[in-house]
Amino acid sequence: MTDTAAAAAAPDTGPDTGPEPGTVIRTRGLTKRYRGGQLAVDGLDLAVPAGSVFGFLGPNGSGKTTTIRMLLGLIDPTSGTAHVLGRPMPAAARTVLPQVGALIEGPALYGFLTGRDNLVRFDSADPTADPRTRRARVEDALDRVGLAAAAGRKAKAYSLGMKQRLGLAAALLQPRSLLVLDEPTNGLDPQGMREIRTLVRELAGEGTTVFLSSHLLDEIEQVCTHAAVMARGRLLVQGPVAALSAGARGRLTVTTPDPADAARVLAEHGATVLVTDGDRVSTDAPQAGVELGDVNAALVRAGVRVRAFGVERASLEDAFVALTGEGFDVAG
Amino acid sequence: MSQAELTAVPVSRAPRRALWSLGILRSELATTFRRWRTLSLLGVLAAVPVLIGIAVRIETGDGARGGPGGGGGPAFLSQVTNNGLFLVFAALSATLPVFLPMAVGVIAGDSVAGEASGGTLRYLLVAPAGRTRLLLAKYASVLVFCLVATLVVAASALAAGALLFPVGDVTTISGTRIGFGEGLVRAGLIAVAVAVSLTGFAALGLFVSTLTDSGIAAMAATVGVLITVQILDAMPQLDAVHPYLFPHYWMSFTDLLRDPVYGDEVARNLGLQALYAAVFGSAAWARFTTKDITV
Numbered sequence: 001m002t003d004t005a006a007a008a009a010a011p012d013t014g015p016d017t018g019p020e021p022g023t024v025i026r027t028r029g030l031t032k033r034y035r036g037g038q039l040a041v042d043g044l045d046l047a048v049p050a051g052s053v054f055g056f057l058g059p060n061g062s063g064k065t066t067t068i069r070m071l072l073g074l075i076d077p078t079s080g081t082a083h084v085l086g087r088p089m090p091a092a093a094r095t096v097l098p099q100v101g102a103l104i105e106g107p108a109l110y111g112f113l114t115g116r117d118n119l120v121r122f123d124s125a126d127p128t129a130d131p132r133t134r135r136a137r138v139e140d141a142l143d144r145v146g147l148a149a150a151a152g153r154k155a156k157a158y159s160l161g162m163k164q165r166l167g168l169a170a171a172l173l174q175p176r177s178l179l180v181l182d183e184p185t186n187g188l189d190p191q192g193m194r195e196i197r198t199l200v201r202e203l204a205g206e207g208t209t210v211f212l213s214s215h216l217l218d219e220i221e222q223v224c225t226h227a228a229v230m231a232r233g234r235l236l237v238q239g240p241v242a243a244l245s246a247g248a249r250g251r252l253t254v255t256t257p258d259p260a261d262a263a264r265v266l267a268e269h270g271a272t273v274l275v276t277d278g279d280r281v282s283t284d285a286p287q288a289g290v291e292l293g294d295v296n297a298a299l300v301r302a303g304v305r306v307r308a309f310g311v312e313r314a315s316l317e318d319a320f321v322a323l324t325g326e327g328f329d330v331a332g
Numbered sequence: 333m334s335q336a337e338l339t340a341v342p343v344s345r346a347p348r349r350a351l352w353s354l355g356i357l358r359s360e361l362a363t364t365f366r367r368w369r370t371l372s373l374l375g376v377l378a379a380v381p382v383l384i385g386i387a388v389r390i391e392t393g394d395g396a397r398g399g400p401g402g403g404g405g406p407a408f409l410s411q412v413t414n415n416g417l418f419l420v421f422a423a424l425s426a427t428l429p430v431f432l433p434m435a436v437g438v439i440a441g442d443s444v445a446g447e448a449s450g451g452t453l454r455y456l457l458v459a460p461a462g463r464t465r466l467l468l469a470k471y472a473s474v475l476v477f478c479l480v481a482t483l484v485v486a487a488s489a490l491a492a493g494a495l496l497f498p499v500g501d502v503t504t505i506s507g508t509r510i511g512f513g514e515g516l517v518r519a520g521l522i523a524v525a526v527a528v529s530l531t532g533f534a535a536l537g538l539f540v541s542t543l544t545d546s547g548i549a550a551m552a553a554t555v556g557v558l559i560t561v562q563i564l565d566a567m568p569q570l571d572a573v574h575p576y577l578f579p580h581y582w583m584s585f586t587d588l589l590r591d592p593v594y595g596d597e598v599a600r601n602l603g604l605q606a607l608y609a610a611v612f613g614s615a616a617w618a619r620f621t622t623k624d625i626t627v
Contacts, residue, residue, distance in 0.1 A: 069454075069624075069626070072457075072458045073457070073460070074454055074457060074458065074625040075625065075626065076622070076624060093460050093462075094460060094462060097458055097459070097460035098460065100458070102458045104454055104455075104458070105454075107451075108450055108452045108454065108455055109450075109452065110363065110450070110452060112366065112367055113363070113366070121359050121363060122455055122456070122459055123459075124358065124359035125359065125455075125460075125461035125466070126459040126460065126461070127355070127356070127462070127465070129355075170455060
């Protein structure tokens with residue numbers, strides 16, 4: 001394609017025709033090898049759909065933060081490309097980053113400045129931020145994270161939770177198309193965590209795409225529509241949360257004083273991996289199409305005294321363990 | 333393709349950005365000068381001329397009279413008792429070799445590395461401050477600190493000199509007499525010359541600051557370089573390299589007190605400082621714009 005043809009096509013198709021429309025973050029073969037030779041991120045192909053709340057999961061040391069830093073132009077990839085809001089990073093940082101709010105590896109503040117002045121400082125660093133509306137936007141952001149009352153205090157006197165809120169406020173200084181939040185609930189008490197989750201849902205409701213990294217699986221499960229799982233620098237899986245946890249089958253558990261009989265009946269109905277633990281017999285949930293009521297009726301007909309009968313839906317944690325095969329430990 | 337990207341950038345933003353890019357410099361200055369560290373450095377610098385003035389006053393008050401032209405101590409010290417204005421020159425001579433560059437080394441060394449160790453660097457960069465723009469703002473604010481620090485020394489010396497000693501016509505190094513007003517102008521020129529003398533070292537400090545993520549390490553390394561170079565500059569065996577050492581022409585400011593003003597060494601000093609600023613400024617830029625920000 002010649003330059004003139006590209007320029008002619010640009011007004012219709014947007015500045016970059018690389019990523020498909022509706023994708024806020026798109027990486028292809030994104031790789032980072034640090035100078036020591038350590039491969040932190042290995043051939044990452046990530047696609048974050050617009051409007052999603054995207055959970056980015058992985059044990060500590062799996063490459064999440066390195067990926068986030070590459071997306072924000074702080075680290076140059078060794079190879080591969082990353083597009084954020086349809087533009088290549090880090091080349092288009094100047095036009096992309098004003099539309100992106102970020103909380104990276106915890107908040108960082110000037111302890112000798114007040115909370116309010118910290119926000120003024122970060123806002124002044126953005127050349128696209130209008131200084132005439134700065135004060136108002138700072139107050140709005142403080143309000144939004146519930147820090148308005150403590151805004152005049154020096155940041156060094158803030159608790160970890162307050163610092164975290166101030167970091168979030170810095171990410172909310174302008175209307176953003178994308179929020180990148182790295183462990184946003186770290187250091188918060190349960191009440192604070194709930195508030196942040198509500199805030200994330202609120203922002204998502206306004207149309208902001210939220211890219212949320214966490215090691216708390218239930219947090220991801222509660223707020224995210226999509227998720228991706230990383231381990232040892234590689235992307236294991238990505239997709240809608242419902243689909244991910246559906247991938248791991250739930251467990252059917254029968255509690256009975258006659259476990260041996262129960263196991264026999266279940267096996268007759270095609271149950272595969274049977275585990276008997278005292279008075280509890282559990283197995284992989286039967287395939288779709290098998291009516292659970294029939295299984296229970298068969299148990300009762302065979303004289304098994306059923307105390308409890310139920311399917312536990314697979315959690316994201318089950319999916320995660322199934323994927324990594326190792327649980328949620330620090331990668332070596 | 334790149335042409336297409338350029339044309340697609342919203343045009344309305346361009347003029348605004350030019351107008352507002354000073355915002356980061358203002359913010360940088362406010363942040364620098366609101367730190368306790370900066371203020372206490374300036375406080376120490378302000379105290380030095382006062383201490384010199386009081387010491388000279390006590391010495392001469394005893395009637396023991398330090399002896400005209402007594403060899404020791406900074407230049408101009410012997411003339412202070414006759415004319416308080418000379419305390420400005422004496423104080424600048426006394427602080428230029430160590431105190432002033434040390435203060436500049438602390439501010440310059442901390443400029444980037446301090447933000448890195450505090451973690452605020454990553455938030456400035458995703459704001460996005462822009463690496464070149466942030467570095468320029470950092471260097472500009474260090475230069476402002478050079479000027480402010482020098483002016484603090486000069487102003488404090490002028491005040492102390494006027495309070496402790498008589499003031500009047502100034503005898504130049506060449507032996508001619510100039511009026512007090514003219515003397516004040518010369519003092520102002522000298523303060524600017526001293527501030528400019530620090531610009532090369534400031535660029536060096538900025539470069540060191542881009543090399544590490546520890547503010548303390550950068551400050552220590554910058555001040556270490558200063559001391560090392562000062563020692564090298566004092567070793568006669570290294571005569572050949574002396575003209576290339578940044579402090580070599582620092583004392584050239586005394587030439588501004590000749591009549592007529594002798595500008596050769598002053599010009600050489602300016603050239604050397606510009607060279608250091610260019611070399612280490614470029615090195616700082618090359619390093620900072622390609623650095624992986626991992627803290």
